[in-house]
Amino acid sequence: xxxxxxxxxxxxxxxxxxxxxxxxxxxxxxxxxxxxxxxxxxxxxxxxxxxxxxxxxxxxxxxxxxxxxxxxxxxxxxxxxxxxxxxxxxxxxxxxxxxxxxx
Amino acid sequence: xxxxxxxxxxxxxxxxxxxxxxxxxxxxxxxxxxxxxxxxxxxxxxxxxxxxxxxxxxxxxxxxxxxxxxxxxxxxxxxxxxxxxxxxxxxxxxxxxxxxxxxxxxxxxxxxxxxxxxxxxxxxxxxxxxxxxxxxxxxxxxxxxxxxxxxxxxxxxxxxxxxxxxxxxxxxxxxxxxxxxxxxxxxxxxxxxxxxxxxxxxxxxxxxxxxxxxxxxxxxxxxxxxxxxxxxxxxxxxxxxxxxxxxxxxxxxxxxxxxxxxxxxxxxxxxxxxxxxxxxxxxxxxxxxxxxxxxxxxxxxxxxxxxxxxxxxxxxxxxxxxxxxxxxxxxxxxxxxxxxxxxxxxxxxxxxxxxxxxxxx
Numbered sequence: 198x199x200x201x202x203x204x205x206x207x208x209x210x211x212x213x214x215x216x217x218x219x220x221x222x223x224x225x226x227x228x229x230x231x232x233x234x235x236x237x238x239x240x241x242x243x244x245x246x247x248x249x250x251x252x253x254x255x256x257x258x259x260x261x262x263x264x265x266x267x268x269x270x271x272x273x274x275x276x277x278x279x280x281x282x283x284x285x286x287x288x289x290x291x292x293x294x295x296x297x298x299x300x
Numbered sequence: 301x302x303x304x305x306x307x308x309x310x311x312x313x314x315x316x317x318x319x320x321x322x323x324x325x326x327x328x329x330x331x332x333x334x335x336x337x338x339x340x341x342x343x344x345x346x347x348x349x350x351x352x353x354x355x356x357x358x359x360x361x362x363x364x365x366x367x368x369x370x371x372x373x374x375x376x377x378x379x380x381x382x383x384x385x386x387x388x389x390x391x392x393x394x395x396x397x398x399x400x401x402x403x404x405x406x407x408x409x410x411x412x413x414x415x416x417x418x419x420x421x422x423x424x425x426x427x428x429x430x431x432x433x434x435x436x437x438x439x440x441x442x443x444x445x446x447x448x449x450x451x452x453x454x455x456x457x458x459x460x461x462x463x464x465x466x467x468x469x470x471x472x473x474x475x476x477x478x479x480x481x482x483x484x485x486x487x488x489x490x491x492x493x494x495x496x497x498x499x500x501x502x503x504x505x506x507x508x509x510x511x512x513x514x515x516x517x518x519x520x521x522x523x524x525x526x527x528x529x530x531x532x533x534x535x536x537x538x539x540x541x542x543x544x545x546x547x548x549x550x551x552x553x554x555x556x557x558x559x560x561x562x563x564x565x566x567x568x569x570x571x572x573x574x575x576x577x578x579x580x581x582x583x584x585x586x587x588x589x590x591x592x593x594x595x596x597x598x599x600x601x602x603x604x605x606x607x608x609x610x611x612x613x614x615x616x617x618x619x620x621x622x623x624x625x626x627x628x629x630x631x632x633x634x635x636x637x638x639x640x641x642x643x644x645x646x647x648x649x650x651x652x653x654x655x656x657x658x659x660x661x
Contacts, residue, residue, distance in 0.1 A: 203460070205372070205381045218382045265394065267384055 199293045206281045206299040213275030213299055215246065217268045217283050225260035241266070244285045248275055258285070275299050348443075350431040354475060357430065361471035362452025364459040370449050371456050374438050377628075377635040383420075383460050387634055388598055391418040393460045396483040401463060404486035420461045424488035426479045430454050440586055440637050454478075548589060548597065578653030579660050585642055587650065593658045600631045602658040609655065619651045620644075 200220035207214055219241070226238025238260065246254040253272040275281070277300055284294035338346075350357045372381065379385050383392035395414040400406045406421045408414040414421065423429060434450045436442050445453070455470035463481045464470070470478065479485065495506025502508075540546075543555030582588055590598040600608075609615035624647055626638035639647065653659075 200462075203382050207372070216381045218384060267380075267382070 199291060202283060202293065202295045204281065204283055204295055204297045206275070206297055208275045208277055208279075208299050211275075212271050212273055213248070213279075213281070214271045215269065215281060215283075217246075219266045219268070219285065219293075221265060221285075221287065223260070223262055223264045223266065227260070239287060239289055241285045241287045244268070244283070246270070246272075247282045247284075248272065249279050348431075348434060350427045350434070352425040352427045352479075354427060354472065357427070357472050357475065358447050359472045360447040360451050361469055362448045362450070362455055363469040364452070364455045364464070364466055366448070367452030367454070367456030367459075370445070370452055374445075374637075375453065377626075377637055378439070383418075383457060386416070390416060392457065393420050394418045395421045396461055398462070400483035401481050404482070404484070406484045406487060409484070409487065420457070420483065422484060422487075424482065424484050424486075426454065426458070426475060426482055429457065430475075438637065439589065440639065441641050444641070545592075545594065548592075573661055575653060575656075575659045575661055578649055579658070581646060582650055582653070582658075585639070585646070585650070590636070593660075598634060599636055602654045604631075605654055606657060615655060616648070616651055619655070620647050623647050623651065 202220065203218040205216045221241055222239050223241065224236050224239040226235065228236045230236050240260050240262070241258040244254075244256045244258055245252055253274075254270055256268075258266070277298075279299045280296055281299055282294055282296040284292065286292050347356070371379075378388040379392055380387075384394060385391065395408050395416075395418045396406055397408075409417070409421060430450060433453055434443070434445065434447075437445065437453075451470045454475075455464060455468055458464045458470070458478055459466055459468060461483065463483070464478055490505040491500065491507055493507060493509050493511040495504075496509050497506065498504030499506060499508030499510075537556075537558040542557065542559040544557040544559070545555075547555045592601045594603050595601045596604065605619075609619065612618070622636075623639050623642075624644075625640075626636050628635035642650075
């Protein structure tokens with residue numbers, strides 16, 4: 198199980214701004230370790246953000262995304278106290294979902 | 301004065317001033333009638349340093365959640381919501397692991413595999429975090445944070461670095477626990493000449509001030525004068541433009557004037573003209589830390605501002621409001637923090653000065 202994401206969501210004038218900091222290795226599969234063996238790829242493939250259960254963002258991630266990715270986006274709607282959940286799936290089938298209340 | 305060994309000194313100072321406060325004038329007749337002893341309150345306001353053993357730390361408390369609120373309001377615009385931003389300053393948080401918290405050594409500093417060194421990777425003492433935030437932050441309004449707000453901010457940063465849990469409430473009693481979990485707490489070395497005072501063998505820290513290099517004095521057959529062996533050729537001096545202009549106009553300017561127009565005039569100080577007064581105000585208010593007169597630093601240069609608002613009748617009123625409330629988006633993603641602490645009249649004269657071309661004289 199991966200470490201939790203850090204999420205901030207704040208609603209202002211009908212627009213909710215979301216900032217997410219994920220904790221993930223994001224190995225590309227191209228790197229070699231000190232003994233010359235390839236480090237197996239390990240990266241997030243899909244990410245989804247849901248506002249009160251309704252999807253507001255779906256993204257496909259790849260190996261070009263950095264380690265511990267930072268993601269910020271805005272969507273219309275959302276009010277203080279609403280639930281915002283962000284979840285990802287990586288290429289090894291690991292999953293992680295974290296939820297915060299919008300403030 | 302070493303931050304480790306100041307204990308007895310500041311104590312003695314307070315005592316000395318306290319006894320003087322009872323008398324009428326300084327006992328030393330040399331300066332009789334001049335000045336007055338500092339009051340207890342004045343010393344209290346001045347003596348804000350916090351040392352690694354937490355001497356000087358004022359009691360208070362702040363939770364991670366309280367810290368987060370202050371952070372979003374006053375800090376996140378430059379440092380990012382998670383202290384991760386690399387836009388204005390280098391990142392504060394990142395690059396430390398759970399193992400580092402156990403060992404007290406940041407492994408990626410040794411391996412060199414971190415793309416960048418974050419503040420939390422390097423800082424060894426939590427007192428440094430507290431003291432620095434308390435003393436210098438936010439950059440536009442230092443010392444404006446309350447004691448409890450600083451506790452909250454430190455707790456929030458420690459939580460971001462996963463040193464303390466999310467429900468942690470930092471106070472003067474448990475700050476030592478946080479210190480015991482600082483990732484780089486064992487990473488500081490004092491065995492070199494940068495530390496003054498007694499060497500480690502005599503109960504101090506450091507090596508007694510012995511420098512790392514030896515500048516041996518020449519005693520025989522010495523050169524009588526310094527000869528400059530080589531200089532950058534004149535045609536190459538301007539390869540990077542005028543160096544003096546590229547320095548931020550705060551503090552001493554170190555770049556050489558390579559414009560070819562350097563003049564050395566030692567004129568008697570004339571009373572400040574309107575332009576010069578505004579330029580001084582801009583300097584003193586910290587505007588010049590982010591804005592250049594003819595170049596972009598963090599924010600737009602004043603020449604760019606003039607160009608953008610040229611011919612707009614309401615430009616002055618618009619800009620005054622913007623300076624006061626802060627803004628974001630017109631010049632890119634980096635926001636300008638609100639400058640509500642400046643007087644309205646000052647903001648107006650600053651804006652007038654900028655729109656008139658930001659002339660130094």
